[in-house]
Amino acid sequence: MSNNVLKQLKALRAQVRKYKDTLDYYEKLFREDGIIDNKEQAQLDQLNASIERIRNNISERETKLNFGNKVVNRFSAVTEGVGDFINQKDDIVNHSLVDQDAVNSTVTPPSEDTSGEATSSNPTVDTAPYSGSETWDPITNTRIKTLDARVQSSAFQFVNKVQADLNMTIRVSSAFRSIAEQDALFAKGNVTQARGGQSYHNYGLAIDVVEITNSGQANWNADWAKIASIGKGLGFEWGGDWTSFVDKPHFQMPFGKSVSELCLQHYPDRARELY
């Protein structure tokens, strides 16, 4: 019984960290244009309210613990943010833990609209854009804009071409990640094997994608072979091709640079620590 309570507390703390990461991520994105508008502030407030609610829930449960469990719980809370450094392989192991909330709660499923659009009944008209700076998905649009400028148009094309050719909607679930964001993911222990500086995401040169089904759910068991053939056709390297470590949602454009070279170039202090 008591073990269960401790497990629940641990899960709640993980939830708080996830919300905090999400909050930090969006706050940074929103600030990019120099101002946080009312709508954006409302979204941030909502995230803060969720964090507050979970924290209250945690405190309430903690007061009911006996002394022994309080000690165990305190120790666990201090250590669980720190993961073991295993090796330097990119990348996300468990994508479903990243941006789970964004995937599950804010999806507007692509409409299979056959009602109003005049062009939708005409199969010879191909109105799907292959380039541009828009996709079906505002979240994806925002994330692509965090990437290195050289990768952005390929990423837009990727999402749009998958939609046009495969009739499948994919979302960019992760794009640029700061060093701090990468370290935070690494600290979760079961999400990524790359520390800050060791992922192409840290240089805006990688994306992770996920299929969003008609019901708005993320599908991590998508038809990766078909998705990858489009991505690779546009110049991306695919994590599914790796032999030592397979990472199917991951696509990157290294432009001939290894992560250690990039790290040395952009974050020399961090590079000295890692390499």
Ligand SMILES: [Zn+2]
């Ligand atoms: Zn990735």
